Amino acid sequence: MDVSRILDSLNSAQREAVSCDKKSVLVLAGAGSGKTRVLVHRIAWLLQVQGVSPSAIMSVTFTNKAAKEMRSRIGELLQITPQGMWVGTFHGIAHRLLKAHWQDAGLPENFQIIDSDDQLRMVKRLLKEHELDETRFSPKSIQWYINGHKDEGRRAKHVDHHDDPYEKTLIQVYLAYEAACERSGQVDFGELLLRAHELWLNKPTVLNHYQQRFKYLLVDEFQDTNTIQYAWLRVLAGNNNTITAVGDDDQSIYGWRGAKIENIQQFSEDFPGTETVKLEQNYRSTSCILDAANAVIANNPSRLGKELWTDGEAGEPISLYAGFNEQDEARYIVERIEDHVSDHLLRSEQAILYRSNAQSRVLEEELIRTGIPYRIYGGQRFYDRLEIKNAVAYLRLSYGRDDDAAFERVINTPTRGIGNKTVEALRLRARESNTSLWRASEQLIADGSLTKRAITALQNFMTLINDCGEASKTLSLEDLASFVLEASDLMAFHGKETGEKGQARIENLQELVNATRQFEPEGDDSTALREFLDTAALDAGEQQADEYTDAVQLMTLHSAKGLEFPVVYLAGIEENLFPHKMSIEEPGRLEEERRLCYVGITRAMKYLYLTYAETRRWYGQESYNAVSRFVREIPDTCIQEVRVKANISRPVSAGMSYASSDHDTGLILGQRVMHNIFGEGVVLNIEGQGSNARVQVNFDQEGSKWLVAAYANLESI
DNA sequence: AAGATAGTCGTTTTT
DNA sequence: CGACTATCTT
Numbered sequence: 001m002d003v004s005r006i007l008d009s010l011n012s013a014q015r016e017a018v019s020c021d022k023k024s025v026l027v028l029a030g031a032g033s034g035k036t037r038v039l040v041h042r043i044a045w046l047l048q049v050q051g052v053s054p055s056a057i058m059s060v061t062f063t064n065k066a067a068k069e070m071r072s073r074i075g076e077l078l079q080i081t082p083q084g085m086w087v088g089t090f091h092g093i094a095h096r097l098l099k100a101h102w103q104d105a106g107l108p109e110n111f112q113i114i115d116s117d118d119q120l121r122m123v124k125r126l127l128k129e130h131e132l133d134e135t136r137f138s139p140k141s142i143q144w145y146i147n148g149h150k151d152e153g154r155r156a157k158h159v160d161h162h163d164d165p166y167e168k169t170l171i172q173v174y175l176a177y178e179a180a181c182e183r184s185g186q187v188d189f190g191e192l193l194l195r196a197h198e199l200w201l202n203k204p205t206v207l208n209h210y211q212q213r214f215k216y217l218l219v220d221e222f223q224d225t226n227t228i229q230y231a232w233l234r235v236l237a238g239n240n241n242t243i244t245a246v247g248d249d250d251q252s253i254y255g256w257r258g259a260k261i262e263n264i265q266q267f268s269e270d271f272p273g274t275e276t277v278k279l280e281q282n283y284r285s286t287s288c289i290l291d292a293a294n295a296v297i298a299n300n301p302s303r304l305g306k307e308l309w310t311d312g313e314a315g316e317p318i319s320l321y322a323g324f325n326e327q328d329e330a331r332y333i334v335e336r337i338e339d340h341v342s343d344h345l346l347r348s349e350q351a352i353l354y355r356s357n358a359q360s361r362v363l364e365e366e367l368i369r370t371g372i373p374y375r376i377y378g379g380q381r382f383y384d385r386l387e388i389k390n391a392v393a394y395l396r397l398s399y400g401r402d403d404d405a406a407f408e409r410v411i412n413t414p415t416r417g418i419g420n421k422t423v424e425a426l427r428l429r430a431r432e433s434n435t436s437l438w439r440a441s442e443q444l445i446a447d448g449s450l451t452k453r454a455i456t457a458l459q460n461f462m463t464l465i466n467d468c469g470e471a472s473k474t475l476s477l478e479d480l481a482s483f484v485l486e487a488s489d490l491m492a493f494h495g496k497e498t499g500e501k502g503q504a505r506i507e508n509l510q511e512l513v514n515a516t517r518q519f520e521p522e523g524d525d526s527t528a529l530r531e532f533l534d535t536a537a538l539d540a541g542e543q544q545a546d547e548y549t550d551a552v553q554l555m556t557l558h559s560a561k562g563l564e565f566p567v568v569y570l571a572g573i574e575e576n577l578f579p580h581k582m583s584i585e586e587p588g589r590l591e592e593e594r595r596l597c598y599v600g601i602t603r604a605m606k607y608l609y610l611t612y613a614e615t616r617r618w619y620g621q622e623s624y625n626a627v628s629r630f631v632r633e634i635p636d637t638c639i640q641e642v643r644v645k646a647n648i649s650r651p652v653s654a655g656m657s658y659a660s661s662d663h664d665t666g667l668i669l670g671q672r673v674m675h676n677i678f679g680e681g682v683v684l685n686i687e688g689q690g691s692n693a694r695v696q697v698n699f700d701q702e703g704s705k706w707l708v709a710a711y712a713n714l715e716s717i
Numbered sequence: 718a719a720g721a722t723a724g725t726c727g728t729t730t731t732t
Numbered sequence: 733c734g735a736c737t738a739t740c741t742t
Contacts, residue, residue, distance in 0.1 A: 062731070062732085063731060063732080064731090064732085089731085089732065090732080091731085091732045092732085095732095113732090115732080116730095116731095116732085134738095188732095189731080189732045190732090192732080193732090224731095253729075254729085254730080254731085256728085256729065256730095257729085257730065257731080355728070355729075356727095356728050356729070357728085357729085358727080358728090378730080381731090415718065415719095417718095419718090537732085538732060539732090540731080540732090556728090556729065556730090557729080558728090558729050558730065559729090559730080577728095578728095580728050580729080581728085582728060583728080583729095592729095596729080617733075618733090619726090619727065619733065619734090620733030620734075621733080
């Protein structure tokens, strides 16, 4: 194939990255600089110019979505789908390895993946077993503790207790957790990575095989890798393989869950002779937006240093709007959305981004009020929904009886008279005999050490599961799913839940049957169930519901990473909210907030609106936040402040006295007032009546603010 | 075993 | 404030 086709459409930095023949390349790809493009073209370069076999290439991404996109774009560019290439997520690839080498990894052949929900349940159970006080040892924090150590590559036996009794207890729980997973053949997300790493370390022949095979490694979103992921990669790369890492230190926003931005710096040290290529030309945004982004991120020390530029137009200035409360902020945003719609932009080309999910409510209310269709991204994954998890638990038990997480979940769902007492007895026996709950049930029934009623109920349950197991051997995946839903009575159980909930649950369950019908197993029918269960555990499932209606997009800044929109509204750009209160004190965390802001700004292609509220109801309390420091970091020349209505030329002097009765606020223009947070100031303007009245005050310290008179408690002085 | 009630807690989220 | 949970009540 013609080499020019691969390089022609690229700029010189991109070309450099694509065709680099060093053993290690670090591509620092700024937002909108064609990162995925470089990865895809590099793979094409390796295959078609270097003549590398597809099976010598492994490309690792972070999310399933990214992996999917990578595969389809490679196919698009090459017009064929290369066979034997591994393209997947860290977790997906680790899982694939563990399935192939379960014995070497010390796992049972049919090990199951548990998600964080199952994990949390297990931790809670263990805390009860160990009679630990949940207020002192919160399940969530224990889960955090375990996952944190796993992400750092530490098992319970590696953790140092520092002679601290509290830490010692945590380690005990971690140990018990490991034992419980072992006993029931369950593997959590962190465990996938940890085991895959241990597989390299403990089985040199296995490692050697894969080192020989995967001569070319590519990693996307490298700034998001955690300790164990990077360690795993490094071992696989060894001294001889070629590794391409693509990432952006300025877009590292997952430090709080273990991502190590340091891995980027470390890379050049670990792989001597690394060639670093910076992609700084941006193809997404106007120069006005880029100037703002550059200016904000420049406030972070210890960056690797990049500056985005474009040869495009300056574009519109960024709008800054100060709402007097969050409803006013929402109203402003929705008005601008309508403006752009009448200006022939689609609703789906406009996104409202916010720091935390709680902000979406007011925005939604306003969108509903004005009848604008919207779609909220994020939220619960399809396979995380209660009814789906229940149904999948039955499928999991059909596949393997020792799956304790699944067993616990549905032993009494729908209710079948197996109470807590019986389940306690099962758990006790399982622990004593070091076996699964299913085997423990068999034992206890044989013993006759349960009440007659419990035995009957338990037997009914086990018969049901065995029937499902039999069905799984003969039926297609889809028929099995239907069978399980009927036999277990889950359909009826969820259907009778109150209000629209029941209806929604039934629809989701039907959607699950749909998913089984559309599922295309890689192997033959005999492995279809296992493959489907793995997908349910590792893949979010399509969230396609109303993808085709033209709707405004709402999402957190975190979930916006990697996306772009012609119009972006960045709502709630206030101190304490963004940067978030919890991150203001520590410099490291503040820098991550700033990177998040950089991510937000760089999502915008043409128009960017920054909005905040001077008064905001937050946790049931009125709060007064100053405009975010990030706004002040943007050069004035990029920003245009939107004036509130026509309050301009009314002269403000002590002599003027508009009757207070007009506004019911008891305030007079030009009057000096005292506010218990902002201190002293002068009333500049009054708008509205009664409880809606709002007052603009120019505070000596804090500058001008709009306040709701009813809440502001202004005192005349 | 469902329904009421008190109590808690409150960024960001993928696998 | 309000969503969620754990515990108590019938």
